[in-house]
Amino acid sequence: MTSPRQTRADRRRATEERILDKAREEFAARGFDRTTIRAVAGAAGVDPALVMQYFGSKRELFGRAVQTFTAPAPEAADADAFADRMLATLGLKLGGLPEGTLAVLRSMLTDPAAADHVRTALGGQIAGAGAAVPAHDDRELRAALAVTTLLGVTIGHQLLGLPALREASPDRIAALLRPALNALAEAAPGPDAAGA
Amino acid sequence: MTSPRQTRADRRRATEERILDKAREEFAARGFDRTTIRAVAGAAGVDPALVMQYFGSKRELFGRAVQTFTAPAPEAADADAFADRMLATLGLKLGGLPEGTLAVLRSMLTDPAAADHVRTALGGQIAGAGAAVPAHDDRELRAALAVTTLLGVTIGHQLLGLPALREASPDRIAALLRPALNALAEAAPGPDAAGA
DNA sequence: TTGTTCGGTCAACGGCTGTAGAGTCGCGGT
DNA sequence: ACCGCGACTCTACAGCCGTTGACCGAACAA
Structure with missing residues (x-):
């Protein structure tokens, strides 16, 4: 495999994305309250503390995980x-x-x-x-x-x-x-x- | 006031009902997870342990609180x-x-x-x-x-x-x-x- | 090579929760 | 008057959670 010489920033972005992905899955399956940072971290193969370090708090993680949800208002003429x-x-x-x-x-x-x-x-x-x-x-x-x-x-x-x-x-x-x-x-x- | 000589069983039923009422309010306002037995007990003016003693567990309390909800199927001819x-x-x-x-x-x-x-x-x-x-x-x-x-x-x-x-x-x-x-x-x- | 930055881990704390067991006090029957 | 039963409380435990700070090792700049 020609590994594209993964730089440090690349790795960082990748883990961040992976965490975000697993967080979305967990939040979608269990809701905010029942989703634990430990579970997200576990699913992402990462230490819970890292999640905090990257996203600050569970609440902010949730915010980032769902920020893509800004339903575009449907435009229709008639x-x-x-x-x-x-x-x-x-x-x-x-x-x-x-x-x-x-x-x-x-x-x-x-x-x-x-x-x-x-x-x-x-x-x-x-x-x-x-x-x-x-x-x-x-x-x-x-x-x-x-x-x-x-x-x-x-x-x-x-x-x-x-x-x-x-x-x-x-x-x-x-x-x-x-x-x-x-x-x-x-x-x-x-x-x-x-x-x- | 002509106090109807409240018997012990009456008082018991009254407290039970009051707990159930407050539990319903709390569950309706905050949902199952965010509702704490301590909060229900507090609202009912009662010790948390009593709630357990009467209803066994939080889950059973929830069951009793919502058991009236068995939506009658609407019957309509046409x-x-x-x-x-x-x-x-x-x-x-x-x-x-x-x-x-x-x-x-x-x-x-x-x-x-x-x-x-x-x-x-x-x-x-x-x-x-x-x-x-x-x-x-x-x-x-x-x-x-x-x-x-x-x-x-x-x-x-x-x-x-x-x-x-x-x-x-x-x-x-x-x-x-x-x-x-x-x-x-x-x-x-x-x-x-x-x-x- | 050397020093430093930074991705990542480890261990721990404090708070809150459901739950359990022993105990207290007063009503009710005898 | 006495005693027991039952309503009710106190105290405590064990687990889980979010969050923190110190720490480690490898990639980077010099």
Whole structure:
């Protein structure tokens, strides 16, 4: 093998990356609280103290591990593209979304910092989706419902592993979801809708 | 005051109930891992050892605290009642669902036991909802999508506290959600739907 | 070669947690 | 009046965790 003369900085970056990778896996599988620095270090073949030396604290390690998760707000011109855009995001999700994202999602219900992270990301996604919804006076609400719908399906599928969803193909799910999302974006509520 | 001559067994039941109440609050607010027996005992004005003596272990305390959460499967005859039934469940949810339920939901992503609990309950709910969906070959999948949709909205609203949902009235949310649920139950997917 | 920087390890501390066992005190039956 | 049972408390242990500081050896610059 022609070893490319691995310099010291190279080695450093490599270990750092390996730690980050294993941390992502662990955080995604067990969440923030149950993930131990010792376990991450062990998986990366490294001493726990090194993790601290590189990342300062468990919290910062988590931050670095999930920093790639800044959901790009889907941009879509009209309501038709709206559902497609969202489903594309979900399509990516159903195929298996990045481990950093799984990590934040897994921790969001028990770790306030992760919850903030998700709230912000979802907020951006809602704003982006809202722009694609026809100008109702409740665009934001409709967008929020669409986004949380996708969130629920993703949780049920990826994090809870509901059999009914695991058995289905992503395409089928997307096909069934599309009319539902369109209903959220387009249709006006029936005249008997209760106001408040 | 006519004190009803509180017997010893009465006092015992009262303390037990108080511990269970505070445990539910704590589990609902912080999840299983972050809830400490010491905190529960403190909130109940009781020694931590007593909690152990009464409930055996933290795990059993959790079990007792959330045992009321066995979501009754909604029974509905046709697809029309389908959405209404589910929304009624959500209506209850939006009004503030029982703390035991919040506790399991909060813990489900990080605690496998809670995840099992939710998977089972959701499975029952899916089966119940599936019976109300017109006889497609994918009734169960459609029902699962409807249930996870509601799950997502509930999480976004109750556990994450998304502003866009908090600001809206439950009735409005229900009105917007209804067509989406109907779309899941009724409409056949377009002929271009990809099979698998 | 010599001195130094730096990737990496070792050992340890302090805090918090679930849990166990012995003990205290007062109500309730006799 | 007496005694026992049971509600409740005190104290302590053992384990695990995040975090720290001293230390070692090899790669680098001079």
